[in-house]
Amino acid sequence: MRLVKNGRITTDLFVHVAEGAELPGDGAILVPAAQFLADPEAVLKHGKVGVIWPNNRDLDDLVPYLDRLAAVALVFPSFRDGRAYSQARLLRERHGYDGELRATGQVLRDQFVFMSRAGFDAFEVKKDADADAFAETVKRYSVFYQPTGDGRVTALNRRMQLRHSESAGQ
Amino acid sequence: MYAYDELDRTLINERVSEFRDQVKRRLSGELTEEEFKMLRLQNGVYLQLHAYMFRVAIPYGTLSSKQLRRLAHVARRYDRGYGHFTTRQNIQFNWIKLAELPDALAELAEVGIHAMQTSGNNMRNVTSDQWAGVAPGEVEDPRIWSEILRQHTTLHPEFSFLPRKFKIAITASEHDRAAIKIHDIGLRLHKNADGETGFEVLVGGGLGRTPFIAKTIKPFVAGRDILSYVEAILRVYNQYGRRDNIYKARIKILVHELGIEKFAKEVDEEWKQMDGGGLTLDHSVIDEVRARFSYPAYEKLPHMPDELKQAAHDPLFERWRKNSVAPHKVQGYSIVTLSLKPVGGPPGDATADQMDAIADLADKYSFGEIRVGHEQNLALPHVAKRNLPQLWKALDRLGLATPNVNLVTDIIACPGLDYCSLANARSIPIAQELTRRFANHDTAEMIGRLHINISGCINACGHHHVGHIGILGVEKNGEEFYQITIGGRADENAQMGALIGPAVPYAEVADVIEDIVEAYLALRDRPEELFVDTVKRLGVEPFKERVYATR
Numbered sequence: 001m002r003l004v005k006n007g008r009i010t011t012d013l014f015v016h017v018a019e020g021a022e023l024p025g026d027g028a029i030l031v032p033a034a035q036f037l038a039d040p041e042a043v044l045k046h047g048k049v050g051v052i053w054p055n056n057r058d059l060d061d062l063v064p065y066l067d068r069l070a071a072v073a074l075v076f077p078s079f080r081d082g083r084a085y086s087q088a089r090l091l092r093e094r095h096g097y098d099g100e101l102r103a104t105g106q107v108l109r110d111q112f113v114f115m116s117r118a119g120f121d122a123f124e125v126k127k128d129a130d131a132d133a134f135a136e137t138v139k140r141y142s143v144f145y146q147p148t149g150d151g152r153v154t155a156l157n158r159r160m161q162l163r164h165s166e167s168a169g170q
Numbered sequence: 171m172y173a174y175d176e177l178d179r180t181l182i183n184e185r186v187s188e189f190r191d192q193v194k195r196r197l198s199g200e201l202t203e204e205e206f207k208m209l210r211l212q213n214g215v216y217l218q219l220h221a222y223m224f225r226v227a228i229p230y231g232t233l234s235s236k237q238l239r240r241l242a243h244v245a246r247r248y249d250r251g252y253g254h255f256t257t258r259q260n261i262q263f264n265w266i267k268l269a270e271l272p273d274a275l276a277e278l279a280e281v282g283i284h285a286m287q288t289s290g291n292n293m294r295n296v297t298s299d300q301w302a303g304v305a306p307g308e309v310e311d312p313r314i315w316s317e318i319l320r321q322h323t324t325l326h327p328e329f330s331f332l333p334r335k336f337k338i339a340i341t342a343s344e345h346d347r348a349a350i351k352i353h354d355i356g357l358r359l360h361k362n363a364d365g366e367t368g369f370e371v372l373v374g375g376g377l378g379r380t381p382f383i384a385k386t387i388k389p390f391v392a393g394r395d396i397l398s399y400v401e402a403i404l405r406v407y408n409q410y411g412r413r414d415n416i417y418k419a420r421i422k423i424l425v426h427e428l429g430i431e432k433f434a435k436e437v438d439e440e441w442k443q444m445d446g447g448g449l450t451l452d453h454s455v456i457d458e459v460r461a462r463f464s465y466p467a468y469e470k471l472p473h474m475p476d477e478l479k480q481a482a483h484d485p486l487f488e489r490w491r492k493n494s495v496a497p498h499k500v501q502g503y504s505i506v507t508l509s510l511k512p513v514g515g516p517p518g519d520a521t522a523d524q525m526d527a528i529a530d531l532a533d534k535y536s537f538g539e540i541r542v543g544h545e546q547n548l549a550l551p552h553v554a555k556r557n558l559p560q561l562w563k564a565l566d567r568l569g570l571a572t573p574n575v576n577l578v579t580d581i582i583a584c585p586g587l588d589y590c591s592l593a594n595a596r597s598i599p600i601a602q603e604l605t606r607r608f609a610n611h612d613t614a615e616m617i618g619r620l621h622i623n624i625s626g627c628i629n630a631c632g633h634h635h636v637g638h639i640g641i642l643g644v645e646k647n648g649e650e651f652y653q654i655t656i657g658g659r660a661d662e663n664a665q666m667g668a669l670i671g672p673a674v675p676y677a678e679v680a681d682v683i684e685d686i687v688e689a690y691l692a693l694r695d696r697p698e699e700l701f702v703d704t705v706k707r708l709g710v711e712p713f714k715e716r717v718y719a720t721r
Contacts, residue, residue: 080208080291082331086408089328094443110192110209117327129200140188143181145321147448148328155177155321159458 002131005100005122007138009131012124014050014071030073030102037061044068050100055083059090066097071122076105085118092119093149112137117150171234171539172317173462174282181324182284183276189213190272197269212330214260214288215271219591224249224266225288226278230298230316230340231259231542235529238540240281242525248274253525255510255518257544257582257633258337259297260288264589286324291332291419293323293404297339299347300543303465304551306499309359310367312342314460315396318451322397329404333411334419336404337376344662349544351375351384351664352636354421355400360390368392373403373433374425375664377630382422383664385430387437393456397449402441406433466537466552471502474555481559489611490562493573495553504555506536508548508565509572509580513609516598517583518546527568535561545621546582547575577614578622578687579605582633586626586643587650593626595643595650595676600624603680608687617687620701623658636660638702639686640667641679650676656686656713657705668710671718682717689716 003012014028023029028048036043036051043049050071053062062072072091074084084103091097102122103115109130115123116138125131144152153161174182189209196206210216214225226241233241241261245253248270249263256262266274275285287294296319303311319338323329329336341348342359350356356372368390375384391399403421412418425433481487496505508528510518520528528548532540535557536550543549548570553561565571574580581604584590586597601624608614623637627644634640640655651673658667674682687701693712694704705713 079205080331081413082329083409083413085328085331086405093447108205110188114325114327114330141181141184141325143177143184145181145324146326146328155181156455156458158177159175160454163458 002125002128003122004125004131004134007135009134014048016052028070030071033057033062036065040065050102052104053087055081055087059087059095063095066091066095066099069097069099071100071102072097073102073104073124074120076103076107076111079106079108079111085114088115088118088120089148109133109137113141117144117146117148117152119149171232171464172313173464175462178321179279179282182279182282182286185213185284185286185325186272186275186279189275193268193272208290211290212287212292213275213290214285215266215268216289217591218264218589219587220589221264222266222268222271223589224263224271224274224285225256225260226263226283226285227288227295228259228261228283228542229295229320230302230313231300231544232302232313233540233542234281235532235538235540237281237283238525238529238532240278240283242522242529244274244278245522245525247277251523252519252521254516254585255520255542255546255548257546257584257631258295259300259542259544260295261542262585264585287330289335291334292330292336293326293332294335294337296320296323297337297348297353297544299341299343300541300549301347301496301505301551302342303463304498304500304503304505305343306497307343308499309342309361311463312340312348312357312359314456314463315357315359315369315393316340317463318397318456318459319400322400322449329408332404332408333413334416334421336407336421338400346660346662346664347543349633349636349660349664351662352377352381352633352660353384355403356384357396362390366392369396371399371403374422374430376420376422377633377635378420379417379628379630380420380423380426381630381635381666382426383666384422385425387430387434394451394453395446397451398444398446399437399441401447401449402437402444405440405444406436410436466539468500468503468552469554471554471556473501475502477556477559481562484559487559487562489615490566490571490573491558493577493615494571494575495558498552500552502555504553504558506550506553506558506561507543507575508550508570509575510547510570511574511580511605512569512572513579513605514602515569515605517581517601520548524568524570527564528570531561531564544582545576545580547580573611574614576619576621578608578617578620579614581605581622581624582637583624584626584631586624586632590626590631592629593643594628594645595626595652597624597626597632597641597643600641600643600652600676600679604683607680607684616697617691618697618700620687621659622683633660634658635666636664637667638700638705639683641683644673646673652676652679654679654682654686654717656710657702659702670710670714674721678721685717686713689713 358370372384541549587593625632625634636658655667
């Protein structure tokens with residue numbers, strides 16, 4: 001497994017805390033949702049805290065803490081299970097979350113474009129070859145039909161701009 | 171026709187190169203079959219009984235002659251010289267080689283054809299009325315909205331890994347030719363009391379092992395809000411649709427389990443919070459898409475040209491005209507349906523030579539345009555009435571003028587056990603046998619409108635539940651048996667057919683269908699009463715008695 005963050009392979013500064021395990025003494029931690037919610041204030045005192053949020057749990061319980069979290073890790077138990085795409089967009093676009101948004105689980109090359117469009121900026125990539133190909137893979141597409149929070153200009157908007165510039169030139 | 175611009179072209183080319191890379195990684199072993207399966211399905215590639223099957227999208231059923239020629243070329247070069255038109259405005263090739271697929275796709279992309287999302291758990295090809303834009307009395311051309319939805323659903327970053335497949339169909343006519351009530355989302359374009367154009371939105375229709383007719387979730391959603399409303403439905407489904415059981419994963423089950431009121435409330439809440447979500451379509455955006463649909467420069471022609479008056483003396487021409495020619499919104503023009511249901515042929519198949527010839531005829535007589543309908547027939551949508559006699563002669567030579575449109579031999583059938591790895595029983599030979607039994611056109615005309623639908627398994631690709639007569643292949647102790655239902659329909663009054671009795675073996679199916687038809691002829695109260703109306707009036711019982719009395 002390799003971590004890709006902001007487009008580059010990088011060292012993971014977060015320690016994954018296993019379900020029910022003691023929190024480590026120092027350093028950034030990624031904590032399972034249940035453990036976090038059991039006593040959020042205590043966990044947050046730890047410093048740099050991220051939460052691993054399951055894809056079948058409503059985000060409402062997490063939202064009050066978003067501005068104090070260093071990371072949110074969403075889960076793809078299988079690459080066929082697309083629930084976390086909706087969670088990612090809601091976190092970014094509805095709740096204004098701007099910290100690290102990490103994709104975990106079965107994260108493969110052919111999901112990179114969808115994931116980055118949905119708002120993920122960190123990826124725990126299952127296969128090394130996929131991680132190595134990240135930069136090249138996210139450039140596969142230059143045209144996008146849907147507006148999402150990633151700021152890419154949609155085809156419709158590009159057409160409208162083109163039309164305006166054409167009519168301005170007449 | 172919708173004209174692709176540079177952006178549309180760029181996107182499908184980028185999709186081709188992505189798929190080429192995926193195939194390369196599969197062939198080199200870098201991708202496991204399990205990983206590759208989802209990727210190939212996202213691009214219309216199934217592994218069937220004998221080979222890979224390749225399903226290509228014909229969005230909202232509109233093709234140019236150039237595109238049809240390219241499909242013919244793919245059939246010839248990469249397949250065995252024919253293609254199969256499906257019930258969802260797609261064409262399937264049954265003998266494709268995986269290593270050659272990227273080249274076939276690249277050739278299709280050159281003419282603006284793709285296979286994106288023709289299978290897999292994503293938003294499938296958006297379908298519409300095959301007479302869109304030419305049918306009299308239409309609210310407006312539903313293809314404008316189909317294209318807006320096609321773009322929006324293509325490579326959607328949030329909804330490409332849904333619990334299960336998701337199908338949207340749109341109609342803008344009173345008579346529903348797009349079967350919207352058996353779709354995950356059905357959209358009926360209409361005008362509200364203020365004269366504003368919008369949609370009645372239906373949700374949760376579908377066939378398969380748990381069939382449901384779609385329910386109205388909102389009687390009116392303004393056109394500008396349709397994308398955000400559809401997005402809200404999808405978001406609720408993506409999060410709450412079942413993923414534990416493939417047979418319970420369609421949105422129809424979620425709608426059924428929650429109840430339409432509760433489901434509608436969830437969607438409304440989501441929709442309110444989205445507040446447009448950047449998806450509100452202002453007029454200029456809709457006009458931009460509308461502007462890229464071109465319409466023929468129709469001539470001013472008489473309602474009844476001399477050529478047609480003369481040809482009326484030929485009873486064979488008249489028979490075909492009455493059967494296969496429908497009124498056009500422009501005076502002097504007609505919509506001509508090309509039957510892909512010749513006697514003894516597999517329903518919906520066309521050879522590469524036929525496709526090329528149809529493309530030529532479309533250039534000559536239909537402004538270069540062809541349509542594909544869910545009944546697995548083609549249509550030429552803009553034929554000047556004065557050209558009908560010549561067109562008929564040409565179609566007849568090609569075997570495309572069988573005057574059986576909407577009649578008993580206009581059978582909808584899935585590929586069945588002859589091709590499909592899911593099937594329990596054969597469909598095509600049953601259809602072929604039935605076309606032979608009812609080959610006499612006088613008899614077929616006397617019987618009148620009667621839709622027979624055949625599926626080779628419960629997945630219901632042949633839409634058997636909504637056939638006036640539905641035939642479903644099942645397996646019993648290693649043998650092919652068939653359950654028969656009557657009284658179903660797929661139009662604006664859609665409903666499921668009712669089972670007539672125990673399943674019958676393969677060899678008896680055609681006899682049973684003949685018995686049912688004979689019973690109908692004896693039971694109808696006048697010749698104009700359609701089969702499906704007689705069943706409605708009398709119920710299943712008198713038919714059941716007739717069929718099982720001697721069995």
